[in-house]
Amino acid sequence: MKSPTILALLLPGVAAAMIIAPAGARLQAPDSEVRTIVARAVERAAWGQEQDFGARFRRSMTRRDQRFDGEGEVTEDESRGYIVEPYHGVPYAKLVTRDGKPIAGDDLENEREQWEDFLATIDDPSEPDEETAVVFDKDLLERYAAELVGIRDLRGRPTYVLDFEPKQGKLPTRRRVDHALNKSRGQIWIDRDTYEIARVTFDLTERVRFWWGILGSVSEANGHFERAPVADSVWLASEFDVYFHVRALFITSRRRETSVWNAFEPITD
Numbered sequence: 209m210k211s212p213t214i215l216a217l218l219l220p221g222v223a224a225a226m227i228i229a230p231a232g233a234r235l236q237a238p239d240s241e242v243r244t245i246v247a248r249a250v251e252r253a254a255w256g257q258e259q260d261f262g263a264r265f266r267r268s269m270t271r272r273d274q275r276f277d278g279e280g281e282v283t284e285d286e287s288r289g290y291i292v293e294p295y296h297g298v299p300y301a302k303l304v305t306r307d308g309k310p311i312a313g314d315d316l317e318n319e320r321e322q323w324e325d326f327l328a329t330i331d332d333p334s335e336p337d338e339e340t341a342v343v344f345d346k347d348l349l350e351r352y353a354a355e356l357v358g359i360r361d362l363r364g365r366p367t368y369v370l371d372f373e374p375k376q377g378k379l380p381t382r383r384r385v386d387h388a389l390n391k392s393r394g395q396i397w398i399d400r401d402t403y404e405i406a407r408v409t410f411d412l413t414e415r416v417r418f419w420w421g422i423l424g425s426v427s428e429a430n431g432h433f434e435r436a437p438v439a440d441s442v443w444l445a446s447e448f449d450v451y452f453h454v455r456a457l458f459i460t461s462r463r464r465e466t467s468v469w470n471a472f473e474p475i476t477d
Contacts, residue, residue, distance in 0.1 A: 270287060
């Protein structure tokens with residue numbers, strides 16, 4: 209399973225900005241400096257994909273699903289606990305609890321079926337859907353204009369903070385996901401010492417329609433994705449949170465999904 213990825217030596221001008229900037233402060237960074245930071249982040253992300261660290265660690269995952277009505281009141285709230293463990297180099301998320309209690313009944317039977325399906329495809333794992341996969345690489349970042357707005361502390365580590373928004377003019381729409389990417393803005397937090405992506409926040413700027421609105425649309429979406437160091441030179445996903453308001457045919461859904469990973473443990477041969 210490929211790990212999710214999202215942005216050359218440092219120019220001398222960066223040294224003058226090493227003091228952590230307070231929230232709201234903006235740095236007058238030249239475009240060349242921003243390009244250098246992003247290029248180092250892209251290089252680091254590519255290296256991380258090659259290492260495939262996600263297949264080398266066992267971890268726990270908690271996923272919370274919430275649904276809301278039109279007034280923003282919670283109508284459903286469910287939490288599930290998983291153990292994510294690589295099997296033949298492919299991570300498998302095993303459901304172990306629902307709302308804090310061990311699974312039983314239908315959940316237990318469904319989990320057995322999921323495991324059998326996984327084993328049946330272990331030698332030929334399917335690739336991510338090319339229409340919806342998002343990879344942090346040069347092609348992704350070329351659609352955005354970025355600005356260095358500060359160097360801030362994140363969990364005790366100095367981190368470059370870059371605002372990004374879609375560039376003006378026509379942007380590529382080769383895949384379905386491009387329609388959403390071209391209408392998203394946010395921030396990328398890049399660890400100053402390692403150039404690892406530490407945090408991405410995003411916000412949909414306008415409605416995205418599917419098949420000219422015939423199949424539905426996303427009128428609102430926002431969230432964040434975080435990564436954290438779990439061992440020497442190893443960063444893995446630690447949290448993902450997204451809220452979306454979707455209309456699909458005649459059904460409207462307002463949902464928040466939050467996943468948290470912890471208890472990272474290296475797999476030893």
